[in-house]
Amino acid sequence: MNPPLKILINGQHGQLSRELRQRLGDLGELVVLGRDQLDLSHPEQIRQQVRSLRPGLIINAAAHTAVDQAESEPELAFAINAVAPGILAQEAATLGVPLIHYSTDYVFDGRKDGPYVEDDEPNPLSVYGQSKLAGERAINLVQGQHLILRTSWVYSSHGKNFLLTMQRLLQEKPELRVVADQIGAPTWAGTIAISTRALIQRWLAGNPGAWGSYHLTAQGETSWFGFAQAIGEQLLALDKPCAVLEAIPSSAYPTPAPRPLNSRLDCSRLAREWGVTQAEWHSALRECLAEQG
Template sequence: MSILLIGEHGQVSRELQRCLSGMSDLVVRGSAQLDLGNSAQIREQVQALRPQLIINAAAYTAVDLAESEQERAFAINAEAPGLLAELAAELHAPLIHYSTDYVFDGSLDRPYRETDAPNPLNVYGRSKLAGEQAIARVGGAHLILRTSWVYANHGRNFLLTLQRLLQTREQVSVVSDQIGAPTWAGSIAQATAELIQQWLTGQPGSWGIHHLTAQGETSWFGFAEAIGDTLREAGQPCARLLPISSAEYPTAAPRPLNSRLDCSQLQADWRIQLPHWREGLTACLSHSD
């Protein structure tokens, strides 16, 4: 089976390359070969390769910068996924696409279900929601996997930033009133490989939107505390952590206070459940890059 993986150096993409390397004929296209802002290039590449499965692991993810780069954010996160869905449908190939907790405003007092109405607070969230809607309009076999707070031991993310700050400063302030599930990119990739395997064996669950995050919940401050614990256990220097509110840490793009996603639908339909977020952190830190 031939798989086209869009995205080369991103957190999820790099982990997918590990997980899928022995499963299929995997073709990886990064931005140098396939620019999601260039619709003609997308069409040319997909039609030339004619994959049996398309995985879109690329996205515009600069949440704050998106506030001033709305056109580019929508081109990559909304228009490109819609075109990929059209091309996949023409090839009768499933499309797997990743989305985000930021499609919700965080006002509920419980984890969000797939049936809850989206209401993004920022441009990034609106662009990702528009991508979901564009894929859904095309129809065809597709999986939209919403995840949250993704990190890895490579790239740019909260884990690596906090490790650096905790080892170079005396005190680090971290927001404590935003709640979610830190999710290791490796767990996302492994779950994706399991989803593909179920499809290949003729036992797929339902297509459409599914939530895919680590089990459990914490705040960014709680996640930072767990990261600090690992540094201290390894005998590394570690700054003192100070909890602050979102109001005390203003950003260009507002964030939802509640980023929890209910993943019970994925477990019921596809029999897939990610490990607890603490287990994911341990696995990530013991995972060689």
């Protein structure tokens, strides 16, 4: 009898890691390492842990995700988001096992009229986006079995994210101004975890699609203002207080790191190559809120 698949998940306290742990437990033995056990800013520690554990699959769910903070600490952002993924890819290739890594819409500048496809030329506007793109390229250089899954606007019922911030502010303030000219797909971390499970199952069945880079977001699109409206509607349905929302342009809410105005990602390649599709963002939001209770 074969031993269970050992799945190494980097990242312990993030919203995606939590969703992955909930949905992958029956696929094998999960080994989840937080920063205390695996600091991605220390290359030698990465090598030692992977070589000691010898996993059958590596999932990198950890990243430096403080977008604005990255502008003032680029060395740390590049260590975690660029150097570490390359090392993980090297170690995975040495073991002959796949690496699943998550990237971002921030590798694009947002100037395209329509949704981005995987082959569009990246042009990140921020240190965060630059570091994530460098991580993608480091993985690609290794040429091992890997999936780079670009996603966007990730939220969940725990951690720090737009959903939880809006739920709090909408109930605390009489009025709230929200950016309306950035367009993308709010993507529940549960959606990403569900799709990741489906990808792993297809690989385990011996019928994987092509390895490489793919876009993975919820279906549909909206603005941050539209996302806030949907959150507010759920509060009102529960007879909870809700602020009056005002739509504003990005120029009225400056941030240290510029954001792409167009974060739409075309996910059709993932459907074609792996047969994996995602839920529409409204329905995923309802499912997330139902779990929230």
